[in-house]
Amino acid sequence: MAKVTYEKEITALLVIDPYNDFISEGGKLWDRLKGVAEANNCVPHMLQVLNVARVAGLRVFYALHRQYRPGDYEAWKYIAPVQKAAWAHRTFEYGTWGGQIRAEFEPKPGEIVATEHWCSSGFANTDLDLQLKKHGIHKLIVIGLIAHTCVEATVRFAAELGYDVTMVKDATADYSDEEMHAALDVNIPNYASAIVTTKEVVDSISSL
């Protein structure tokens, strides 16, 4: 793959759902993600990309799923299966460790945490698009969880809304290789202009 280049002023890192429930030992979904995540070194890769982005001065944004709170969904007349599951498992429960961002990924001052999303896309019903525009961002480097739901949804919405997307394929994970494949090989190639490894993107960012 040809080297991907970025202009610092218009490029941001977007970190999706780095919650303990997803990526920390003891998290509600870690056991289901662990196989794929450990095989591709997902968490160390995410950290590597985050750290190099910070050093290079790229703006960092966080897209975070709704932390479950009592009452959520109860009066909804229409509810998608992915939301029913979040409700049943109280995933990312507000006020619990599982609903907190894994410590190493804690946002630093000046990093932007978008309002929480209710389904999968970090853009839907949130201020992410606004915040990106307010900071002059047009290109997104995407890392995080999980590949075929929140990550793919956010990449799709980013493209639909006019952003250029780079997907870091070994800084994400999923419940199975089949779901990783559906996201990374079948669908995201239609919407992300580049799909790269952590090593490739770290090289690109380091040279900024």
Next chain:
Amino acid sequence: MAKVTYEKEITALLVIDPYNDFISEGGKLWDRLKGVAEANNCVPHMLQVLNVARVAGLRVFYALHRQYRPGDYEAWKYIAPVQKAAWAHRTFEYGTWGGQIRAEFEPKPGEIVATEHWCSSGFANTDLDLQLKKHGIHKLIVIGLIAHTCVEATVRFAAELGYDVTMVKDATADYSDEEMHAALDVNIPNYASAIVTTKEVVDSISSL
């Protein structure tokens, strides 16, 4: 699967991209879709669902991709791969047969044609959400093309925006079984509350 039921006042049929280029002999993409489309009787199934919806008095909406016009994309600074492909092939070219709706699917008076979409989702940058609200619609029955791009994107956006979705799995098609599988078995089950056959949905609609 349990029988799916609908309330006529709040349910609509959504037909996605029934262009000649996709589903008619001689269309630019028909040769690539034909294998899957003929195996599951996609086009006759789409027609069956459309006809029964009309008889039952369900409101019908169309989500249509941008018909290629000269100048499109040329000055865009950021362009997704799926848009580059549409540009290269001049898919659904305005003023050509391929960019017309296949004759049997021609909208009738009172049916709503949403403004064209530029990427894959029938909702992004269009008036589809507005038109659905203006008609009081909350539930969508989805048919059309192609499964892992426009159909999946539209289903995902529908769920993100608050709609209840039924996907008719043999009234869609794709370039390969692998892409059908990614859309119908891996991703859409997270966003559509029901995935049914033409026979099942026709039974449900007929009983309205």
Next chain:
Amino acid sequence: MAKVTYEKEITALLVIDPYNDFISEGGKLWDRLKGVAEANNCVPHMLQVLNVARVAGLRVFYALHRQYRPGDYEAWKYIAPVQKAAWAHRTFEYGTWGGQIRAEFEPKPGEIVATEHWCSSGFANTDLDLQLKKHGIHKLIVIGLIAHTCVEATVRFAAELGYDVTMVKDATADYSDEEMHAALDVNIPNYASAIVTTKEVVDSISSL
């Protein structure tokens, strides 16, 4: 004015920015609003409408402005005058009394608080539209502050997005009669299908 009627299932009360900074003695903007607010009994009227809506079982939604937090706006490249003012005055500051909802207007369980808005419209960059759809709402009765900014903006967006709006003209206030006039007499009549008094809307709701 002819009696306005509502269907309970699809109608909600929308309360805009009932913050102490706006409507409580000692709030940062109360002195500027007080003249108009006391002349039309704004706060007692707001309470009257809220209480009758609760008794009638109408769903209640809150649209709340961003509570100022340190760091807000600092890195924005583009910032509207109304946002510059909010920044300068730290209006609705997070963690302060002024940034809290006035006690009598505190949301009750089952009432929906939309995510905060950054400018004036309760819909822009928030989950308000989603929450309304999830509860099947198509008609909004609007009360709150302040008439020519957040209220007018929210009414305009509601109409643009497909909602039917009733504006309660003596359950809002502004800095001056001129601004009230611009909002209530010049602009909102284009977007709200009814502009009523508290007495009128209370009668309508009571008969549900």
Next chain:
Amino acid sequence: MAKVTYEKEITALLVIDPYNDFISEGGKLWDRLKGVAEANNCVPHMLQVLNVARVAGLRVFYALHRQYRPGDYEAWKYIAPVQKAAWAHRTFEYGTWGGQIRAEFEPKPGEIVATEHWCSSGFANTDLDLQLKKHGIHKLIVIGLIAHTCVEATVRFAAELGYDVTMVKDATADYSDEEMHAALDVNIPNYASAIVTTKEVVDSISSL
């Protein structure tokens, strides 16, 4: 007023509804607009701004109201007063002279015509936001009709969505001085970072 400066790459001219029905002798609404429009030289000013923008190489965008077509609005359950009026008068009727752009304002190749809007905001339910992002635009210079409805709505939405706005106050018009005042003096100053005369903006653009 201090001189306003623009960076060519991120600034666009946005022309709102330059239809014959609004600004040409014989147009359905010209008689109602004429008094204000002739007093401030609205049409010559609009042309002056458009021409200098073209010479300077600023990208030009058009936000156009829905051209009335038979069937429009008929099945809508909810309809705003401004839409009822458009329906009653068949304003900008498709296929008629009144629904055409006044000749001198005809878009040139490379200029972007957003999809039509159904209410007042050029952004709501259209591809205007997408097109602006695809061209890298963050700043808008706004001219067109009419001040307190489509122009104010579009300026408000632009600010809500993150754009920087300059309003050209003598390149717009309205039915009355009161409505001009509500838009230009009361409301738009909260959302546009600059409100300038044609002379001022022409000077700024000329120096690019």
